[in-house]
Amino acid sequence: MYLAIVFLPLLGFLIVGLFGNSLGAKASEYITSGFLVISAVLSWVAFFQVALGDTEAFTVPVLRFIDSGALQADWALRIDTLTVVMLVVVNTVSSLVHIYSIGYMHHDPHRPRFFAYLSLFTFAMLMLVTSNNLVQMFFGWEGVGLASYLLIGFWYQKPSANAAAIKAFVVNRVGDFGFALGIFGVFVLFGSINFDTIFANAATYLPAAAAHGTDAAAQGADAAVAHGDTVLNFLGYHLDKAAAMTVVCLLLFMGAMGKSAQVPLHTWLPDAMEGPTPVSALIHAATMVTAGVFMLARLSPLFELSHSALTVVTFIGALTAFFAATVGLVQNDIKRVIAYSTCSQLGYMFVALGVGAYGAAIFHLFTHAFFKALLFLGSGSVIHAMSDEQDMRKMGGIRKLIPTTYWMMVIGTLALTGVGIPATIIGTAGFFSKDAIIESAFVGHNAVAGLAFALLVVAACFTSFYSWRLIFMTFHGKPRASHDVMHHVHESPPVMLVPLFILAIGALFAGVVFHDYFIGEAYAEFWKKALFTLESNHILHDMHGVPMWVKLSPFVAMLLGLLVSWHFYIRNPQAPVRLAARHHGLYQFLLNKWYFDELYDFLFVRAAKRLGYFLWKKGDGVVIDGLGPDGISAGVIDVTDRVVKLQTGYLYHYAFAMLIGVAALATWMMLGGSF
Template structure:
């Protein structure tokens, strides 16, 4: 069963990639989508078999991979609760995106290539989440990076799509460099890249006091790692390794400052945004930290950094989302912000809450992205919300699906009860966990997450009101052609809406509740006594009410601004022009990186090209030598004039020189 789950997407990619032209678009769509549906159904079977039974973690051998001295990394499928949760997320969303794309991409002449890329991406993601060692994880990690590059730049004749694909690839290479160094560091510290060996060694790596207090205490304080000229003992080395691994997670999961690629990636087709940038690839960093939780738990410093970066990203992306006008970019910044929530939970050691939010977020964020695609499909590929409005009655099914996604994203529910959407259970749990968190950034994180919840509610309802309510702002021709999406696009929306509404209430006991131990069975690191798990259930009532109040405030302000008084936001933007431009330009991160990194790199490259390569290497090397040969030959050929008296004169000079040489030689 597990072989089928993992390799059916690969089979679909190979069939369509090699034979797509001969099979045709329809056959390519049905083959890849059919394989993904089978994988998704089997993933749910595996989810209930592993998560809701006594089955312990196990591995399934695939083939021998690397065996070089102490480095051994076989291709194996690691099956535990964390794996099957990710299998459900990846394959369910991917299957629905495949089906949705049959309708969304039906006019595109290159559909076989598109569906092949989707299946390739899914296979690479499955390689990542089923990995039993860091080498296999890195293989999947780079695979999803390649597939995302191909999918973002799918419309390769569009310059902005090419630029976005290159940007995503380059920014992720920065993070991946850190991940690679971290992987090397893990091998140095633990002598293996196999997760089973690493986790067993990590349990006794540091004395208990050092692990809990973050003190630089190791056996004898011996140097175990040299990094950038610094000799590091066990505690410091582990912190450095964890931070390097987190650097990789920051790139994939779009955390500040490696977030700049995510909004630009919206240049790809909308189904790509739903699959890669909402539910799967961007959660790879969250999964990686959760999988390596037994290592991260030994570094309080690293966890504190994770908490800070997550909280800062949550508030940063939420502020930028307030003023964006592209419907997909609003949702993209929402994704960036929600990933910040997940990293806060990871930094606090509340790993199950992070994965729970990853699980629920996949449903409602994929729903919002695919819903926005349905809107774009209806309004002739327009993405600017300022040119929409009045669509509520024209595309009612899409409207209600977007409403459900918004309710789940903003966490609508009744505090201290089990009545609420998926986001209500998972997002509120992280906020409550931040309140009882024990690291130095917990209070900061709690404050930032509550404020981010206000902004999230505001920009989410702003999107709804600008898109569906009010007077139509599109041209009469566009409004005349507005139509509801076909069933092949609406059915995936309905299925995702079910998950957005009920995934929280159905599974919260297993993920973060009383059934935690029996569900996870050691797949995530848990503090002795389940400290944070117990404490977050007993926070004061005002803490439980804080996310609800934040959601309500954001909703009411959006109603005032975009339903009752639409001129208010325009007036505020004019009054606070500097702040508005600051947010509209995304805190000028792109401009800052362009000034500090991109332009100097271009200047250096131009200098090396013109002076280093052109003048120095070519000028004094091959080109210089060949030029001198040409000069000499050009002068030599001038001696060949064709006149007899020139040759006779040359012979006379030669004879005279020979006689002179002979006379001088005989005199000595």
């Protein structure tokens, strides 16, 4: 069953990728979508057997992969609760995106290629989440990077799509460089890249209690171990055990920052909206961008050994959540608003990981997949209805024309903003998971947990504002589109709406149904040691005792954002215009995304282009070509041109040359020469 779950998408990619043009678009759609639906159904069966059942963690061998001295890595599928949760997320969303794309991409002439790319991406993500060692994880990690490049640049005729694909690929390579170094570091420290060996050695590498400073005796013992001999040399520094673990964890986190779009490696995510909307829902809402969160959760036994690394994770996550929420306030492209929302929500997940609330992080990953995919596919339905228009300033007044899409988007917004009644079980999916992260930040033990709590509450207010701003600008008010566009506004076909209905069910009920399993009373029985539990148990215990004002803070923030958005875009639409004019500098700062792109262009892109131009013109053109093949060729041509001029074709020229030769010969003989 597990081999079928993983390899059916690969089979679909191979069939359609090789024979798609012969099979035709319809057959390609049905083959890839059918395989994904089967994988999704089997993933839910696995979820009930492993996560909710009594099945213990196990591995499914596939083949021998690497066997070189101490470096041994078999290709095997690691099946535990964390794996099956990710299988459900990846295959459920992917299958729905495949079905949705049958309607959304109906008029595209390259549908077989598109569906082949979707299946390739899904297979790469499945390789990542079922990995049993770091090399296999890196294989899937790079695979989703390749597939995202192909999907973002699917419309390769558009220069902006090509630029966005290249940007995503390059920025991710920066993060992946750190991830690769982290893998090397893990191998140096533990002598293995297999998770079972790594985790077994990590348990005795440093006492976990000492890493958290919870026991004085253990902390003293840890200090003696940590500050001993050098175990790793990095950039000229001789690192002991504690310092080496911090460096390795930070390198691994660097990979997560690139893949999961955390500041400062976030710039690729909004530009990735250049791809078709189903791509945004699949890659940038539920799967690829959550790879970094999954990786940190999987390697939680390592991160627990470095309090400093977890503090950095918390800070970067909180900063990203706040930054992306501020930028989302003023964006006008409907997909970019949702993209920055994704960036912000990923920041929430990293805060949970940083304070040790691993279950809360994966819970938010799980619920976020439903409502963010719902919002992306809903926005695709809007774009489909509005003749491919994505600017919300050119929408409005379409609520009654596409009512089903409207209500699906409202449900997604309710879940994203975390609507619910505090201290009860009444609420949407986002209410349970996002509030749990905010509460875990409040009780977190690291140095920036308090700052993270404040930033997350503010981000919750901003999230509510820009989410309802999207609803009000898109569906309410007077129509701002042209008469011709409004005349053609229509509801999407059932093949696009049915996936929205399924995702809406998850967005509404996934929180209340699975709350106890992910972060509640059934936590230990559910996770079965798939996550590090020592710090999580402390956090879970403390979360239940937070003051009431902490539980109310995200609710108040959500309500405040809703009221301000309603005032700005329903009651007094001129208010945001006046506010933007009054604070023009701040507005431009947010509209231009804190000028990260301009800063990177100045510091890196221009310098790289100048260096490349210099090496092209001077190094390659003047030195290599000038002194090499081009120079030799030019010299030969010059000599032959001069020789050719001697061949005039006139008889008297040749006779004259012969006379000169005879005279020269006679002169040589008269001067004493002989034969």
